[in-house]
Amino acid sequence: MSTRLESLGRLIDRSQPMTFTFNGRSFKGYAGDTLASALLGADQMMLGRSFKYHRPRGAVASGAEEPNALVGLGQGGRFEPDQRATTTEIFPGLVAKSQNHWPSLEYDIGAVNSLFARFLPAGFYYKTFMAPPAAWKTVFEPFIRQSAGLGAVPEEPDADRYEHLYHHADVAVVGGGVAGLAAAKAAAATGVKVLLLEQSAHWGGRAPVDGGEIDGMAAEDWVSASVAELEAAPNVTMRLRMQGFGVYDHGYLIAHERVGDHAPGEAAPRHRLWRIRAGRIVTATGALERPLAFAGNDVPGVMLASAMRDYLVNWGVAIGRRVVVVTNNDDAYRTALAFKSAGLDVAAVLDARASVISPLAQAAREAGISVLEGRGIGAVKGRNRVSGVLAVRQQGDGGAGEEIACDAVAMSGGWSPVVHLWSHCGGKLLWDEADAMFRPDPARAPSGADGAGFVLTAGSASGALTLAGGLADAHAAGKAAGRAMGGKASRKAAPKAGAEASQPIAPVWIMPEGAGPAKRAKMWLDFQNDVKVSDVQLAAREGYQSVEHTKRYTTLGMATDQGKLSNINGLAVLSQALSQPIPATGTTTFRPPYTPVSFGAIAGEAAGELFQPVRQTPIHAWHEAHHAHWEPVGHWRRPYAYLRGTETPADAVTREVVNTRENVGLLDASTLGKIVVKGPDAGRFLDMLYTGMMSTLPVGKCRYGLMCNENGFLIDDGVVARLDDDTWLCHTTTGGADRIHAHMEEWLQTEWWDWRVYTANLTEQYAQIAVVGPKARAVLEALGGMDVSREALPFMTWAEGELGGFPVRLFRISFSGELSYEIAVPASMGQALWDRLWQAGQTRGIMPYGTETLHVLRAEKGFIMIGDETDGTVIPQDLGLNWAISKKKDDYLGKRAQSRSFMASEDRWRLVGLETLDGSVIPDGAYVVAEGRNANGQRNMQGRVTSTYYSPTLKRGIAMGLVAHGPERMGEVVTIPTIGGPAIKAKIVDPVFYDKEGAKQDV
């Protein structure tokens, strides 16, 4: 019977009772309770079901290492599965449900698996469910999936918010137990900037539970004094409820602060992710007690001895009224003594060691506790809770023994330092034979940017398990970290505690030593994943001898606790099975996070509208007001078309195309890249960058240019204007602006660094508006101020001036085949100019048009589009753009590449127009097939469609494509299969469908 005592409970405030529900039933707890302590205080022993066999399970631990007591917490938009009850602070109105059972925690159909456990050993699923082949996906797997999984699925959008925070510290101390406090004090005394974090809501860790004196004070008082001292120090930042969960390269520490978990609501972010850059990281992360492997060690009521002591001292909860303690080391005697002094019954201490003479055992004996030497547990009685144990000789096979009635079992298999953070970045471990544990090897610390070790360990995380030893170690670590970061010498002395005499641990992994197979199949190693001693031994027998093989074959250590309680026991059992020393087996890799971290916290504030910035042109609001159907283009939003009334986007495109060809259209081209290239060597530079010759372009003129990468492929195109003697303005595609600017800088800085050239990406400095169509000139003339006649401003020239009072750069360029002007103004004037053009165009049938109309207009003219006709595998020669490749130049980026055999081949697919015989529109992405199949049985292909549209101008489908020997096959009819329809026949034609002479643009 687990009960709340009248006394003890240093962490709870009995003046603040709180009610909450668990599985729909109302419970009472106190401020300071965890969900686990409150439930245990009300005798709710069973808290969940295990993963595989659905065994009844209670809490086995009291902190972050808990594998069993996982619950679904909260409701609706605040529901969260797989929450550890042992680290969940209760609050009024908390709602929790146990997991992984149906129909209820007490009566779970899935527990039938337990009856067949002997037929469900480790890896059984690898050996069966193979016939018939389809049955795995349709029959077996759905069953396994439904019975696996733990928590329920959150169904509503997250009601909480999260945030990220940066922090820089010279020394970050992870863990706020006495070691962490001592390390932080020692580091702070050197004058450096210190950050101290503690995962729980309380400073001091285990020491106040375990007792002892530090610097002549009770441990608890020393903790208070130390916290006060650190809080007063200007160079120290302290945080509770914050776990440093991962150490990353070059001193990067990520921590997870649970800001609102204990007080849910809108007021604060729920979690905060800290991105900490620290010069040195001191891990004062303590040690975890190991369970012992005996038959029935998973029955609710069997608990780590230290956890049982925690519940008693911290929360005033007695897990049993009559307790059996089973141990292989001294520490568990503290639990026996604590129970005894709380007036509870300690039935016996079963100590696996043959002879026990340590002072703690002596104290237990003096308190009247029966200490049985050389004993272990042969079996636990009880199903849903402990009713007794069979005490047996550790040396024997567990066959005979003495039955001891009890309602709880406290077990201790020794302690393992928490080495996770030390190991994340490659810190190495060594096996400490005396204390039977892996501990950090200070000689092989994880190294940082400067090659020096940047993680230090403190206290029991170093393997210094005694109070005195741990404090001395922690003080030294804090001091060393501070000094390494340039801190001053400090005379601050290490905290002192009395030395404790102790008797060494007996490395006992299985209890009793000679237990037979039936017992070993009931000794749990990994509680959550239901991995037993017999499973690890089976893995070893089958050749899964590497510790990683064993882990993966048995799933040992792969549960949500990531093996905090099971890994060391498991690898010890494996080592025994392989008859090799434990260090020869080694550990599995420690990976972040130390405990699971919410994805919400990892994502941070960047959710919803803040997920990624949206780039908007100066005219964005106007588009929005005029019913733009938006298209994301990179980070930009561009109008795809402007919908009028009940129009579909396709209707709108047809209207916009026709109007632009007949009247005048307005396009917001502000997203086009605009890069200024300037300097004495700018012409020479552009000649290397473009396939054409830019150095000879006269001032005042424009020229179309192609850019390739060094591998020969076409990467961007655009019109280049020469602004003055040493200045060129390079237009790029919308998606290319940043990329091409970076490309230019890369070549300038890393190859031709002695060339005197400067570049500036002015894309966002200018708004650019295209006025397109036969009436474009009339619109501009209505604004007045510049001579926009053919004579004054011929095709492919530009001029600077004042148009309607706006300072503009006016380009006579066309991507539509129509008379067209592109007007650049400072971005701040973009909307005003647009408004003026819009007004001036009202009597001339002006309409705005979007990107799809832009595409159709250019496709009718056979103009290529980067990203459609090109895909990173196309060279200019494929596109019939030889005219844009200078024959006079020795070199340009991509020239050498284009002479390689495959690129120079005549067999490459080349650009043509495709005209369907029936006038239909070819589907996007279709291929042109050839006869037969290739050696791999695939249909032979001879080309593909790169752009395909309905042309409102020609009232039929038009397409461009790349076809083998295409330009030599004009008039030939090819076959284009469609998906789910008849193949399309199309004639190979010239890609220019409209105004082949180019008469309309040059007027």
Place this chain on the structure above:
Amino acid sequence: MRRYSAFAIAREGLRYHTGWERAWASPEPKKRYDAIVVGAGGHGLATAYYLGKNHGIKNVAVIEKGWLGGGNTGRNTTIIRSNYLQDPSAAIYEKARSLYETMSQDLNMNVMFSPRGVIMLAQTHHEVRGYQRTAHANALQGVATEWIGPQRVKELVPIIRLDGPRYPVLGGLWQPRGGTARHDAVAWAYARACSAMGMDIIQNCAVTGIETEDGAVKAVNTTKGRIETAKLALVVAGHSSELAGMAGFRLPIESVALQALVSEPIKPAMDVVVMANTVHGYMSQSDKGEMVIGGGTDGFNNYTQRGSFHHVEETVRALVETFPMLSRLKMMRQWGGIVDMTGDRSPILSKTPVGGIYVNAGWGTGGFKSIPGSGWAMAELVAKDAPGPLAAAFGLDRFREGRFIDESVAAGVAH
């Protein structure tokens, strides 16, 4: 080899599973083998298996520096698909996918191939066109894929948000027979089958040097001694450049870290595999209930099997946008692997400048899904000293000729 079956489990269950034999033997190396495969990952073991099964070459050793299956085979997100754009890729990945269909039966070990279907989301118009192109190509390549609209995506993935403010879901490329398999089991099953054919799988044996004579391979020196062979297959993702260096040539490869992570397990929430290339994230739910998540690679050369956390943040952020329910799940574990990226991001299955040495490398992020096809093609290359049709396009000569196999074309990136 004693066969695995439900009957065998029942029999063993009655005697506490004491009668199971080793899945594979653990011998010391012999002086000489007809062929040596370096690397006992999925690709290396599959190469050895098909050398024996398809070509009758069974005097084979597979040498492994660490533990078998311990490289990228055991670190990936277990996705299997073959919806590739370019002919050579579609051919080899579809060969692999079709071999996965019957792998459990062929190898008598349940690798849990689960054709739960793979969706590649299109979240920009550019991606829509790219995947429609892929669907057309796949139809001609004999790869069963289909372009589906947003509503069908929602039916297949009820937890998805179609109308996210930044990247709405415009549709997807759906491969119904794509899916997942149990990655470790693939390596174990091949190892067991190789061992049963009498091949030697030698773990904890690192190659320290490669001996050549008259431009051809003669022997490898290892931490377990010198072993002679006339055929040496290097199948060592993450170590390819180093091994090539021992043989005296360079590869068009850079090694970078690729990260993955899993959530805590929950009850079934998503039956299919979803990939979102625009936001660089992909996700499936394992049989244990974990959401298995992968993202992009770090951009710098790295052999540490650790990546940078900001990439994890980016991947998670993107997936939380697309799957809002994720926000209240928790990351349970993250890890990294080292992938070899080639000059065109497609793999290399090739003869090398040294006679008798063959290289299988550069699978980048696509390694696991290709294992059986890669092994099949590599075995043919090694056995015949010439590539068969599956490997023909993946030779090293393509980098000299400018004949690339570029799959980024359809990935929604504007190159």
Place this chain on the structure above:
Amino acid sequence: MLILECPYCGIMADETELTPGGEAHLKRATVGSTDDAFESYLFDRKNPKGVHFERWRHSAGCGKWFHAARSTTTLEVYGTYAAQVSEPPKELVAKIKKKCPGWEGWQ
């Protein structure tokens, strides 16, 4: 999360401010080179386990390209230096030699 000193700004820049640019000190092969030489320039990479000379750009900072000598196995950064050189500074090479006795040198 690597941290590298930008030799232009003199600040320690987080990896998120930087863009990696692959192997450094490649010699451009162009028109007139053999196919082998051109292939080697474009594709063949040392990809060493150990000291790697590489290019980075301080893209979210000053925008400058620079070089770093970094270990690909420990991630130790031996030094950073300007991009406008065709080989690493002699002092840096000497420093690395001292730290890594078995190192074969930068070429």
